[in-house]
Amino acid sequence: MTDKHKVLLTIPMYPDMELTAAKTGSVIAELMSFNEGQIEEIQLAIIETCINAFEHSQSRDNQIVIEFIMKDNELEFKITDQGVGFKSTSKHTAPKKNVYSDLRKRGWGLEIIKTLMDEVEIKTGTNGTTVSIVKRKTV
Amino acid sequence: MKKALNIQIREAEEHAVIEMEGYLNDSLGEELSEEAHTLIEKGYTKLVINLEKTSLINSIGISILIEIIESLDEHEGTLNFCGLTSTQERTFRMMALAKYAGIFPDEKAAIANL
Numbered sequence: 080m081t082d083k084h085k086v087l088l089t090i091p092m093y094p095d096m097e098l099t100a101a102k103t104g105s106v107i108a109e110l111m112s113f114n115e116g117q118i119e120e121i122q123l124a125i126i127e128t129c130i131n132a133f134e135h136s137q138s139r140d141n142q143i144v145i146e147f148i149m150k151d152n153e154l155e156f157k158i159t160d161q162g163v164g165f166k167s168t169s170k171h172t173a174p175k176k177n178v179y180s181d182l183r184k185r186g187w188g189l190e191i192i193k194t195l196m197d198e199v200e201i202k203t204g205t206n207g208t209t210v211s212i213v214k215r216k217t218v
Numbered sequence: 219m220k221k222a223l224n225i226q227i228r229e230a231e232e233h234a235v236i237e238m239e240g241y242l243n244d245s246l247g248e249e250l251s252e253e254a255h256t257l258i259e260k261g262y263t264k265l266v267i268n269l270e271k272t273s274l275i276n277s278i279g280i281s282i283l284i285e286i287i288e289s290l291d292e293h294e295g296t297l298n299f300c301g302l303t304s305t306q307e308r309t310f311r312m313m314a315l316a317k318y319a320g321i322f323p324d325e326k327a328a329i330a331n332l
Contacts, residue, residue, distance in 0.1 A: 094245070095243065120305050187312075
């Protein structure tokens with residue numbers, strides 16, 4: 080893979096900046112001929128990953144780096160923050176249950192990402208977190 | 219009747235429709251919540267939320283929709299959604315919203331099933 084097939088984006092952790100990343104992902108996915116539904120799924124996965132970093136990373140530099148890697152039949156994106164890390168086996172936030180037993184308000188981000196994407200890998204430590212996500216094209 | 223920049227409210231005799239435009243995140247969600255609670259206070263317990271012009275919904279936006287479902291439940295009300303994309307519908311079903319609110323393809327069907 081050459082640098083010609085990569086896009087590198089850095090965004091500050093400001094409100095709604097996740098949309099900048101999602102729009103970039105959308106343009107790349109469209110260029111790669113992903114279908115409309117898949118492009119929306121990619122956007123949502125990017126948004127949820129960015130929001131998780133905004134809310135929980137406590138990043139020192141207050142920014143996120145997103146690397147998009149275009150391959151033949153898949154788009155990989157790696158979203159990195161320089162925060163304090165988290166335990167990937169547990170949810171970022173304690174699920175807040177409502178009066179309905181199966182209807183909780185928060186803590187859905189990672190589950191949404193895993194449902195919509197083909198591969199999700201999280202590398203986390205005290206120097207930061209990288210979430211690597213792969214979405215494959217379907218015919 | 220235009221209420222807020224990205225939100226339109228259509229009040230009928232027995233129900234009201236809320237239609238939003240743009241990205242349903244925390245800020246648009248707060249506006250939506252305010253409008254929904256105003257309608258509930260006015261006595262509307264049958265609501266439709268039309269998401270046809272809502273391009274993206276994040277999990278915070280969905281959490282606000284859950285709060286509206288809870289508020290309506292306290293008033294023995296009903297909420298139906300319409301105009302969802304397939305991804306939005308899939309997310310709503312995963313988060314169990316579909317168990318407590320109806321999902322319909324268009325506004326007419328959503329109103330008819332209140």
